[in-house]
Amino acid sequence: MRRFLSLGLLCLLLFSVTVTAQAQTSATVEADDAAALELLEALDVRSYPAKGEAIIAILQSDDERARDWLQSLLDGRLQRTDDGRFVVVLENRGRDWPVADALTGEPLGDMSRRDLDRIGINNALRNQLRSAIAVVDLYSPDVERRRTSATRLLGEVDEELAAPLSELIAEEEDAQVKRRLTQALAIYQVESGELEGVETLRGSLHPRVRVALNRAANGDDPIIADAANEALISIEQNLKINRGLETLYFGLSLGSVLVLAAIGLAITFGVMGVINMAHGELIMLGAYTTWAMQQLLPGQPGLALILSIPAGFMVAALAGVAIERSVIQFLKGRPLETLLATFGISLILQQLVRTGISPLNRTVITPEWMSGSLVVNDALSLTLNRMYVLGFALVVFAGLMLIMRRTRLGLEVRAVTQNRAMARSMGIRATRVDIMTFALGSGVAGLAGVALSQLTNVGPNLGQNYIIDSFMVVVFGGVGNLWGTLVAGLSLGVINQVLEPWAGAVLAKIIVLVFIILFIQKRPRGLFPQKGRAAEG
Amino acid sequence: MSLTTESSTNFWLTRPFSERSTQIFLSVLLAALALVTILHVAVPPDNPLHVGAYTVNLFGKYLSYALLAVAVDLVWGYLGILSLGHGAFFAIGGYAMGMYLMRQIGERGTYGHPVLPDFMVFLNWDSLPWYWLGFDMAWFAFAMVLIAPGLLALVFGFLAFRSRVTGVYLSIITQALTFALMLAFFRNEMGFGGNNGLTDFRELLGYNLRSNDTRLGLFIATGVALALGYILCRAIVTSKLGRVCVATRDAEARTRFIGYRVERFQLFVFVVSAMLAGLAGALYVPQVGIINPSEFSPIFSIEIVLWVALGGRATLYGAVIGAILVNYAKTIFTGVMPDAWLFALGAMFVLVTVFLPKGVAGLFRYLKRKTRDDHPPKEATA
Numbered sequence: 001m002r003r004f005l006s007l008g009l010l011c012l013l014l015f016s017v018t019v020t021a022q023a024q025t026s027a028t029v030e031a032d033d034a035a036a037l038e039l040l041e042a043l044d045v046r047s048y049p050a051k052g053e054a055i056i057a058i059l060q061s062d063d064e065r066a067r068d069w070l071q072s073l074l075d076g077r078l079q080r081t082d083d084g085r086f087v088v089v090l091e092n093r094g095r096d097w098p099v100a101d102a103l104t105g106e107p108l109g110d111m112s113r114r115d116l117d118r119i120g121i122n123n124a125l126r127n128q129l130r131s132a133i134a135v136v137d138l139y140s141p142d143v144e145r146r147r148t149s150a151t152r153l154l155g156e157v158d159e160e161l162a163a164p165l166s167e168l169i170a171e172e173e174d175a176q177v178k179r180r181l182t183q184a185l186a187i188y189q190v191e192s193g194e195l196e197g198v199e200t201l202r203g204s205l206h207p208r209v210r211v212a213l214n215r216a217a218n219g220d221d222p223i224i225a226d227a228a229n230e231a232l233i234s235i236e237q238n239l240k241i242n243r244g245l246e247t248l249y250f251g252l253s254l255g256s257v258l259v260l261a262a263i264g265l266a267i268t269f270g271v272m273g274v275i276n277m278a279h280g281e282l283i284m285l286g287a288y289t290t291w292a293m294q295q296l297l298p299g300q301p302g303l304a305l306i307l308s309i310p311a312g313f314m315v316a317a318l319a320g321v322a323i324e325r326s327v328i329q330f331l332k333g334r335p336l337e338t339l340l341a342t343f344g345i346s347l348i349l350q351q352l353v354r355t356g357i358s359p360l361n362r363t364v365i366t367p368e369w370m371s372g373s374l375v376v377n378d379a380l381s382l383t384l385n386r387m388y389v390l391g392f393a394l395v396v397f398a399g400l401m402l403i404m405r406r407t408r409l410g411l412e413v414r415a416v417t418q419n420r421a422m423a424r425s426m427g428i429r430a431t432r433v434d435i436m437t438f439a440l441g442s443g444v445a446g447l448a449g450v451a452l453s454q455l456t457n458v459g460p461n462l463g464q465n466y467i468i469d470s471f472m473v474v475v476f477g478g479v480g481n482l483w484g485t486l487v488a489g490l491s492l493g494v495i496n497q498v499l500e501p502w503a504g505a506v507l508a509k510i511i512v513l514v515f516i517i518l519f520i521q522k523r524p525r526g527l528f529p530q531k532g533r534a535a536e537g
Numbered sequence: 538m539s540l541t542t543e544s545s546t547n548f549w550l551t552r553p554f555s556e557r558s559t560q561i562f563l564s565v566l567l568a569a570l571a572l573v574t575i576l577h578v579a580v581p582p583d584n585p586l587h588v589g590a591y592t593v594n595l596f597g598k599y600l601s602y603a604l605l606a607v608a609v610d611l612v613w614g615y616l617g618i619l620s621l622g623h624g625a626f627f628a629i630g631g632y633a634m635g636m637y638l639m640r641q642i643g644e645r646g647t648y649g650h651p652v653l654p655d656f657m658v659f660l661n662w663d664s665l666p667w668y669w670l671g672f673d674m675a676w677f678a679f680a681m682v683l684i685a686p687g688l689l690a691l692v693f694g695f696l697a698f699r700s701r702v703t704g705v706y707l708s709i710i711t712q713a714l715t716f717a718l719m720l721a722f723f724r725n726e727m728g729f730g731g732n733n734g735l736t737d738f739r740e741l742l743g744y745n746l747r748s749n750d751t752r753l754g755l756f757i758a759t760g761v762a763l764a765l766g767y768i769l770c771r772a773i774v775t776s777k778l779g780r781v782c783v784a785t786r787d788a789e790a791r792t793r794f795i796g797y798r799v800e801r802f803q804l805f806v807f808v809v810s811a812m813l814a815g816l817a818g819a820l821y822v823p824q825v826g827i828i829n830p831s832e833f834s835p836i837f838s839i840e841i842v843l844w845v846a847l848g849g850r851a852t853l854y855g856a857v858i859g860a861i862l863v864n865y866a867k868t869i870f871t872g873v874m875p876d877a878w879l880f881a882l883g884a885m886f887v888l889v890t891v892f893l894p895k896g897v898a899g900l901f902r903y904l905k906r907k908t909r910d911d912h913p914p915k916e917a918t919a
Binding site: 273275327330331334335336337338339340341343344345346347348350351354355468471472475506507509510513514516517518520521522524 | 710
């Protein structure tokens with residue numbers, strides 16, 4: 001045991017210190033620069049035990065800068081210049097390092113690394129510092145800091161810390177910190193053989209809690225061991241539910257991507273009976289539009305992303321109309337030839353991007369408000385970017401539904417889908433409907449590209465990777481049926497994620513493909529087939 | 538169309554020989570084989586007319602592609618089934634041949650294991666998987682070249698045609714089939730060498746694969762296989778069965794109403810086509826010296842369809858012309874300006890489907906009809 005100072009003792013010390021510190025006014029702080037210098041001087045000694053004493057002295061001082069000093073000491077950034085001043089190195093890269101005065105905090109410009117002397121520490125001191133900082137943080141006014149340090153205390157509580165910890169718990173106002181501290185205390189209680197600790201830990205999912213319970217379950221005390229085992233079983237069940245939820249989330253996320261990629265295809269395929277093999281490349285165009293937007297608006301990735309939603313739609317829609325006008329309209333009634341021609345277009349578009357921009361992947365920045373994750377509990381955290389994409393997919397779907405059900409265009413599109421000849425004889429200009437549908441379907445592909453740029457690499461092969469999956473979704477869901485596409489996309493995504501843990505990613509994909517191939521044999525028109533005479537075609 | 542003339546002969550397999558187009562095709566093919574052989578063997582290497590071993594090998598590769606294209610044309614041209622998964626049958630035939638060639642390496646591999654191929658030793662496998670058994674015997678392997686793709690086509694086709702999956706749907710699921718197989722063959726656990734595939738072959742039936750004579754032999758063998766495959770396809774097409782196929786292609790429902798079990802005809806022709814594709818793959822592998830999962834890639838399968846489309850659908854000889862033309866262009870392009878190849882290929886897809894729906898063969902016929910119309914023959918048309 002080479003801990004120079006137990007956490008409990010520290011805590012006691014600090015408790016008194018903060019109480020007094022809160023009573024003090026800030027005016028007194030300036031007064032004792034000399035005292036502060038003395039505190040730091042004490043660190044610059046050879047003997048490690050003496051340094052330990054100095055650290056305690058710093059903790060005991062009511063100096064507000066104590067935490068910064070300890071942190072920079074821990075990071076090896078607390079250094080001393082040749083003329084005896086204490087400085088904090090702000091960034092230790094290159095030959096000259098920017099430094100700031102440790103006492104006043106004012107920047108001193110760059111200094112050559114040769115003029116600086118680091119105040120060395122050893123592993124024992126490092127441990128001591130970490131614990132010390134954690135305990136200091138418990139008293140910090142910053143909630144985030146208290147949360148982190150409370151989490152760090154799980155499994156670290158010892159006899160001396162237990163008593164002040166209970167006081168802290170009573171005073172703590174933030175529910176999360178309070179729960180963490182209670183758990184930390186409960187782990188200590190379990191370790192010291194108190195049954196009620198097990199009861200407290202029952203609901204927790206944190207891995208350290210499980211470690212503690214596991215240890216208790218294998219311990220000597222049969223009563224505690226039984227209780228711990230029971231708690232572990234309930235925790236395991238809870239974990240299983242959470243893992244299930246996580247899989248579901250990832251599945252829905254993958255599914256939302258599939259829906260986005262496929263829904264444009266479903267529209268064009270449904271209305272015109274035409275397979276657009278270049279659909280994947282329209283997705284790619286949407287993704288590259290996002291990239292281009294971010295190049296145009298450097299430093300504002302969020303704004304660029306939002307602007308690329310309409311821009312991506314327009315770019316892809318225009319490209320789609322160009323494809324329809326230049327090639328597809330000449331191949332009316334020859335769906336297989338259309339498939340080949342659009343495949344040729346997809347090759348050309350890919351190669352255009354490869355030679356025009358770069359064969360390498362481009363980086364698209366994720367704006368700050370989209371990165372990070374939503375922490376539900378210790379076992380379940382949902383990444384935000386996927387959540388946004390899921391929401392986006394649903395919004396796009398709802399928008400398309402509205403267009404199809406509530407607008408004149410939607411009415412005409414449905415009419416042409418069901419019976420082209422009849423629709424034309426009723427005065428619907430089928431050619432115009434074709435163009436509009438193609439623009440709409442392609443535009444949605446562009447939107448899919450904008451969304452995908454937040455999840456995967458943006459490169460020339462982006463579209464190719466999704467085209468077969470998109471087809472599968474459309475065929476599985478039933479052609480010309482938006483609900484079918486939604487259900488098919490989401491369920492394929494979930495199936496894929498459910499299979500993945502025990503089959504591996506590749507095998508899961510193969511299983512899904514084989515499943516669809518077999519499914520088509522059973523229901524050749526998909527989940528939700530079109531009904532009526534026009535469906536046989 | 539030069540469908541059969543009833544008077545010539547009644548035996549279905551010899552019937553193609555009485556066709557003008559088959560006669561021309563076979564004579565051109567045999568002449569080409571003979572010419573290349575003579576220029577390779579008889580003309581000294583320093584003569585500009587000499588055909589080098591590399592070129593012979595290249596032509597052999599083209600011919601195996603041509604056989605594959607004939608197989609695709611059989612189902613697409615005469616049955617109306619656009620298979621975007623014929624590369625899978627080609628690759629499976631290739632893998633069957635590759636497995637035989639792997640077993641022939643024997644102890645000469647890097648690790649010197651008497652039975653296991655190198656990649657299995659590398660993966661610490663201690664015995665051959667069951668599906669590798671028997672591939673040390675040439676007859677078994679050669680039989681599998683036909684049986685394995687045929688069996689896959691039988692199962693897949695049985696399911697698909699029974700439930701009347703046709704048109705675009707069939708194209709998509711054949712594409713899914715080859716895509717799934719590609720993913721599967723990329724896995725090391727499958728036991729087919731994963732990413733790297735099967736390679737480092739040494740000899741075929743005791744002949745060294747690296748010697749020029751073997752290469753010439755393979756070239757001739759591929760040419761002969763192409764001729765036989767062509768005759769077989771022509772025979773099928775000109776038979777009564779072939780006419781049912783064409784009827785199915787043009788009006789599936791009507792053919793069914795007349796009383797034909799359409800799915801049986803489709804299944805039979807589909808299986809024959811898959812076997813031919815497998816044979817093409819088996820001839821391809823020893824000539825290029827490697828088989829890996831990229832042959833399963835959906836793009837390759839679509840490319841085959843382009844060869845047929847460019848040459849001219851439903852002619853068979855058009856498929857051969859298309860395969861050779863496109864692959865020759867590919868060789869040229871990838872040598873001179875590799876970046877432009879995908880542009881050229883993409884443009885070909887678009888231009889052929891829009892402007893040349895009947896392909897090069899259609900162009901021939903058009904020109905022929907035009908000259909005939911300009912100079913009407915003495916016998917009036919009946």
